[in-house]
Amino acid sequence: MSSEAHDAAQDPEGRGRTEKSKDASENDRHKLWPSWIRWWRACLGMLGMAALVVAVIGYSDSVDATGLAARITGIVFLLVGLLGLVAIGTGWTKREWAWQGGGAAALALLLVSLWTLGATMIPWPRQLHLVAVAAASTFVATVAMITLTLGQRLRESLKSGSGTSRVDERRLGNGGGDKRDRAAWIGASATICAASIALPLAWYSAQYLPAHTPPSVSINTELRDIQKLSDQGVVMVAVTVKNTGHTSARIIGSMYTLSGSAISSVQPSGSALEPAKVKAVTSDNYGPGARANAETELTPPNLIQFGQVVWDQSTLVPGESTGALVVAFFPTGRFDLLRLGVDLVLARDDRLPISELNSTGEAAGMERCDDKDVHVQTWPIVAGSTLERLTTADREVVLGRVVRDPDRDGTWWPAVPYLQYQVQYEGHPCDHLFRGGSGLESKSMAGVAGAMAEKPIPPELAPPRN
Numbered sequence: 001m002s003s004e005a006h007d008a009a010q011d012p013e014g015r016g017r018t019e020k021s022k023d024a025s026e027n028d029r030h031k032l033w034p035s036w037i038r039w040w041r042a043c044l045g046m047l048g049m050a051a052l053v054v055a056v057i058g059y060s061d062s063v064d065a066t067g068l069a070a071r072i073t074g075i076v077f078l079l080v081g082l083l084g085l086v087a088i089g090t091g092w093t094k095r096e097w098a099w100q101g102g103g104a105a106a107l108a109l110l111l112v113s114l115w116t117l118g119a120t121m122i123p124w125p126r127q128l129h130l131v132a133v134a135a136a137s138t139f140v141a142t143v144a145m146i147t148l149t150l151g152q153r154l155r156e157s158l159k160s161g162s163g164t165s166r167v168d169e170r171r172l173g174n175g176g177g178d179k180r181d182r183a184a185w186i187g188a189s190a191t192i193c194a195a196s197i198a199l200p201l202a203w204y205s206a207q208y209l210p211a212h213t214p215p216s217v218s219i220n221t222e223l224r225d226i227q228k229l230s231d232q233g234v235v236m237v238a239v240t241v242k243n244t245g246h247t248s249a250r251i252i253g254s255m256y257t258l259s260g261s262a263i264s265s266v267q268p269s270g271s272a273l274e275p276a277k278v279k280a281v282t283s284d285n286y287g288p289g290a291r292a293n294a295e296t297e298l299t300p301p302n303l304i305q306f307g308q309v310v311w312d313q314s315t316l317v318p319g320e321s322t323g324a325l326v327v328a329f330f331p332t333g334r335f336d337l338l339r340l341g342v343d344l345v346l347a348r349d350d351r352l353p354i355s356e357l358n359s360t361g362e363a364a365g366m367e368r369c370d371d372k373d374v375h376v377q378t379w380p381i382v383a384g385s386t387l388e389r390l391t392t393a394d395r396e397v398v399l400g401r402v403v404r405d406p407d408r409d410g411t412w413w414p415a416v417p418y419l420q421y422q423v424q425y426e427g428h429p430c431d432h433l434f435r436g437g438s439g440l441e442s443k444s445m446a447g448v449a450g451a452m453a454e455k456p457i458p459p460e461l462a463p464p465r466n
Contacts, residue, residue, distance in 0.1 A: 040154060041092060043147040044102055047109055048088045050140045054112055055081025057386050065385035067350065069211070073387060080108050091151075099158070103151035110144035113137040119391040125425045133390050215348050216245030217316070219451035220323075221256075221340050226457060233330045233461045239309050239342050240323035243316035248349035251316065252421060252446070253399040254309035256342045258328050259301035259414050260335030262463060266297050280411060288452055289339065289412040301339060303414040304330045309342060312399065313379060315349050332461045340453045341413065345399065345421045347446035352397060352423070354379045366403075369430035373404035374420070376430060381423075394426040395440060400433050421446070 054077050061074025084105040091102025117137040120130050224236035239256055243249045277292040291298075305328040316322065330338070367376050379397045383389035400420040402408075408415035422433050423440035441447070456462075 036150070037154075040102065040147070040150045043143050043150060044088050044091050044105070046143050047105055047140070047147060048085060050109055050113075050143075051081045051084035051088060051105065053081075054084065054109070057081075057390075061385040061387055065387075066353065067384055070385040070388065074385065077112070077387065080112055084108050099151040099154040102154075103148055106144040106147035106151065110141055110148070113141040113144065116387075116391055117141065125393040125427075127393050127425075127427075129390065130393060210247065213245065213247050213348075214445045214447075215247055215249035215346055216243070217249055217344065217346060217449055218242050218244050219342055219344065219449060221342050221451045221453040223338055223340055223453055223455040226338070226455060226461065228332065228461055229329070231332070233332050233457065235328050235330065235338060235455075237305075237326045237328050237340060238323065239325075239340075240321055241309065241316070241344065242321035243318050246318055248318065249316045250347045250349040250352055251310055251312070251314045252345040252347060252352075252397060253312050253401075253419055254342070254344050255306060255401070255417065255419050256309055256324070256340060257306045257414055257417070258304045258330075259339050259341070260304055260330055260457075261301045261337045261339065262299045262334065263296050263336040264299070265295065268294055284409060286412045287450070289341070298337070300410055301412070301414050302335070303416075304328060304338075306414075306417055309344070312377070313354060333463050335457055336462045338455050338457060342451045343419050344449045345419055345446070346449060347423075347441075347444045351444040352446070353382045353384055354397065355382050367430045369400065370434045371406065372402050372434070374400040374402050374430065374433070376400050376433070380426070396424060396426050398422045398424060398433055419448075421448075 058074045058077025058081055062071055062078055065071045065074050087101040087105035091098045117134055120134045220240040222238040224238055226235045237258060281290045281292045309324050310322050367374050377399050381395040383392060401417055402420055403417050405416055420433055423444050423446055424432060
């Protein structure tokens with residue numbers, strides 16, 4: 001009996017021939033792979049390490065990040081990293097579709113690296129960790145583009161070696177489907193259109209609008225019970241601050257000043273406006289403290305007392321209020337009018353996370369800043385996520401209490417003290433506090449609020465009149 005007849009008798013269904021044909025086709029398919037496949041796999045290996053890092057960052061932020069937006073970004077990074085690893089595993093195998101998996105992973109990591117590079121470069125304060133992240137992102141983007149180029153060449157190589165690819169086409173009867181299919185498509189399209197309208201509106205009202213609402217506070221100031229105690233005058237200074245907004249407000253710093261002025265009678269000016277008085281009121285943005293009176297004149301205010309209203313870095317939730325009620329003494333026979341001024345530096349609470357609330361910060365003591373004597377305190381801003389920590393420059397909140405300023409106008413308000421603040425990148429000198437900001441104040445929704453109250457002194461405590 002011949003060997004062919006023996007094989008046919010042992011394998012009547014032809015399984016042996018089938019296995020041999022499979023092995024032959026497998027060997028022919030492996031021959032289609034180009035010699036530079038090691039570069040393809042080298043790029044996939046580097047992208048695999050990048051995808052693993054992206055997945056680890058995403059997992060950390062999805063669990064520990066503060067804020068919904070940061071957690072959603074972490075979930076996206078986690079999914080991109082995990083799917084990238086799966087796609088890279090597909091691209092590693094010698095299959096016809098390997099170029100698809102590697103190309104998909106390269107494209108996803110290219111987009112992630114470009115986004116990270118853009119977040120790191122805007123702005124560009126040249127801090128060391130930002131330089132490292134920018135360099136790593138540039139490297140990953142370069143490897144991803146090389147991988148996409150190799151994937152295109154691999155696709156063309158496999159296609160030219162294996163002939164025309166077969167496409168499994170499905171014929172549709174009745175011109176593309178019956179009436180039920182058409183109705184189903186119409187219903188699905190209507191659902192998608194309704195969701196595309198409702199979801200952005202819901203996101204805007206539930207997430208965007210609350211996250212971009214600036215803080216709002218009301219300040220109530222009052223001078224109470226002016227009377228004589230022994231040989232001095234005494235007054236109660238009352239200040240109340242209430243959060244009237246819909247988001248928590250951070251009071252970065254606060255200050256009240258109590259000053260006194262004397263009043264002198266002048267020749268009435270009548271209906272005509274005196275140019276000197278008009279200029280004294282309108283030459284600068286003095287606020288309600290400046291006035292032009294046809295019958296009297298006020299002497300420049302003399303500082304009596306100043307202090308804080310609340311602790312620095314205090315937080316007020318919506319509807320919460322806080323205040324101060326202090327006693328101030330002043331000399332009798334010198335002032336006809338007492339004036340209370342209050343200034344607050346506040347910001348949206350979730351835009352300025354610091355490590356320790358109500359802490360004294362890092363006190364630098366008295367510093368000479370731009371020809372001014374300033375007590376400076378700084379608080380480092382804590383990143384809310386791992387991704388923010390990697391792509392954002394180190395920032396700090398700087399609060400200065402100016403106690404000497406030779407250039408300050410003291411016509412209507414005491415020249416000193418006053419508050420100066422800035423949200424800035426770390427490493428700036430003290431003079432930067434009095435220069436233009438870098439835009440971080442608007443991102444933090446930081447600003448100032450103020451109020452003023454005046455009260456006349458009783459005649460028995462005022463200067464004698466002739």
